Amino acid sequence: MNAIRRLAAASAVVLLIGFTTPPSLAQVVVFDPNNYAQNVLRAARALQQINNQITSLQNQAQMLINQARNLANLPYSSLQQLQSSIQRTQQLLNQAQRIAYDVQQIDHAFSTTYAPVSSGASSQTLISNAQSRWRTSLAALQDALRVQAGVVGNLDTNRIQTSALVTSSQSATGALQATQAGNQLVALQAQQLADLTATVAAQGRAQSLEAAQRASAQDQGREQLRRFLTQGSGYQPTSVQMFH
Structure with missing residues (x-):
């Protein structure tokens, strides 16, 4: 009878400790280097694609400007x-x-x-x-x-x-x-x-x-x-x- 009372008391202590433990100590942060490296590469590739698109648009804009200049009439006539x-x-x-x-x-x-x-x-x-x-x-x-x-x-x-x-x-x-x-x-x-x-x-x-x-x-x-x-x-x- 005494043994059963001691076991119940111990279980209560364990439960009390579990409920009173701070959340930061209860959660475990897991860092995966491979997953992080893949995410960085994907972000770098996406950024490079955006830069390439920007450069392409700039080249197209410059080409249109050059075409407009090439098609402009001479303002002077003799x-x-x-x-x-x-x-x-x-x-x-x-x-x-x-x-x-x-x-x-x-x-x-x-x-x-x-x-x-x-x-x-x-x-x-x-x-x-x-x-x-x-x-x-x-x-x-x-x-x-x-x-x-x-x-x-x-x-x-x-x-x-x-x-x-x-x-x-x-x-x-x-x-x-x-x-x-x-x-x-x-x-x-x-x-x-x-x-x-x-x-x-x-x-x-x-x-x-x-x-x-x-x-x-x-x-x-x-x-x-x-x-x-x-x-x-x-x-x-x-x-x-x-x-x-």
């Missing part, structure tokens, strides 16, 4: 100035006097005024044709000088446009702007070449008409000499009274 220069030169060529740059007009002049002298042409016709040829040559020289003056006047415009286009090309933000600046520089060179062509044409016209005048004058001189030396119809001496 087309109007170049067209104005070409029009001024063209107007000067169109204002050519007398025999101009027309094939039919040239053919008509060389079949009449510049044609070989006919033996039946009157002296008045010879004089009139000679005067017409001289006026034509003089007008051609004036036209050549006017074209040259117009081309020289375009030089200042060309200088300004060249400077503006080179500056635009150097400050181009994309491929399209650089290409457009280059195209406008090529157009400027074409305009300068057109001015040079006009100058050469005007100068060549003046030289050709001057040479044609000399050739016609030589032909006319031979005919007048022939008439002067022809007996009967040539020069006949007459008496002249100088004093009254």
Whole structure:
């Protein structure tokens, strides 16, 4: 009986101790290194994937920005100035006097005024044709000088446009702007070449008409000499009274 009482008392003490023990001492913390390492690796991989996605998005954004720059138009255009220069030169060529740059007009002049002298042409016709040829040559020289003056006047415009286009090309933000600046520089060179062509044409016209005048004058001189030396119809001496 006493033994049973002692056992019951001992059990009560054990239960009392179990209920009065603090929770922190009752719970046991277990640390698993393998599980912790796997969790760290998974977190690192997830973070790397996020960084890769961020980098990819940044690259795509930069690519879109570059595409926008490459598709941007050049803010400067020299087309109007170049067209104005070409029009001024063209107007000067169109204002050519007398025999101009027309094939039919040239053919008509060389079949009449510049044609070989006919033996039946009157002296008045010879004089009139000679005067017409001289006026034509003089007008051609004036036209050549006017074209040259117009081309020289375009030089200042060309200088300004060249400077503006080179500056635009150097400050181009994309491929399209650089290409457009280059195209406008090529157009400027074409305009300068057109001015040079006009100058050469005007100068060549003046030289050709001057040479044609000399050739016609030589032909006319031979005919007048022939008439002067022809007996009967040539020069006949007459008496002249100088004093009254």
